[in-house]
Amino acid sequence: MERTDIALARVNFLRKVKKITNWDKVDFLDETWLNANHTVSKAWTDDTTQSTTKVPEGKDNLKEPHYIIMDNAPYHSVQKHKPPTSANRKLEIIAWLQEKGIEANETMLKNELLRLVGLHKPSTPTYVLDDIAQEKGHNVIRLPPYHCQYNPIELIWAQVKGYAARSNITPPFTANKMLQLLNTAVKNVSAEDWKKEVTKCRKLMEEDWERDVRFDNICDQEFIINLKDCSSDFESDSEIDLGCTPLE
Template sequence: MVRENKTSRVRYEVDDIALAHGHRVLRIPPYHCQYNAIELIWAQIKGYAARNNTTPPFSTNKMMGLLKVACSKITKEDWVKVVEKTRKLITEDYERDIRVDTIIENEIVIQVTDSDDSSGESGSESE
């Protein structure tokens, strides 16, 4: 029923703007940071800042400077690596989920009986 009544595809203005500039918006599931390449880049940036913030003064200005330097050190190759890593992870997880769904659809059997045995076991009662 959902498929029959669901609108075909929601379009957002940002999608059209991105497309006009040669880009495509890719939406990932919320709360799945492992599927978001920028989280891996951000980890590199934070790691650089943490490794280099070892002497006083420990100030906001100093940290902002370290973060700017760290951002400038991120290369196209870094992005290629993390995008490929996330793409691989998404593909592996998708394929795993398909296998699990197939197992569930084909191999799980739930027997329903009118027994009042609350232990879930069938057969004779123990003495």
């Protein structure tokens, strides 16, 4: 969590949430699962229309501009005009460069093309989902990696799953039974529960920002170390002259 890029993502996130003045206009997104027991993670399909399920597109239920705080799940993070990588073919890299008006051709080696990509790709990626939200007047704020503690839904999921686990102690262990427990657990989540968890997360964000500021100030200070005297026992036993002079 303190790796440079992740710490920077946290700072960027905390700066953005500090500017939020009305938390009634904040929505959190998250996802989870609740299984009766173990099940398969894949299913067969022959890629025909009959073997697939069409899910209708959801409607925007936010009538006014909101802040949408979400994680970086792959389905949230489809990039627009994603820069090519070494996994792309030369022709794909050339096409990407030429679309940006950068001179590139097939006589160039792949490493030369990738170097041009590195020089001209945007410093920050743009995401399809963010643009969709912005078209509706909303502002997407992405959680930094490994910081799910900033999302109150995680705490609500813990409450829901805790209820389900405590109630699911006798057979049958079936999906229908778990679904009933899930419905009951969700109904037991009150507006006061949500308020409490959002307040807890906001407090944590404020504390982490203050902690990062304090740490930055400490690291920026000069440290003066004085070595006054060396141990006489050490000097008498050692055959090495360490030249122990006071340092300032």
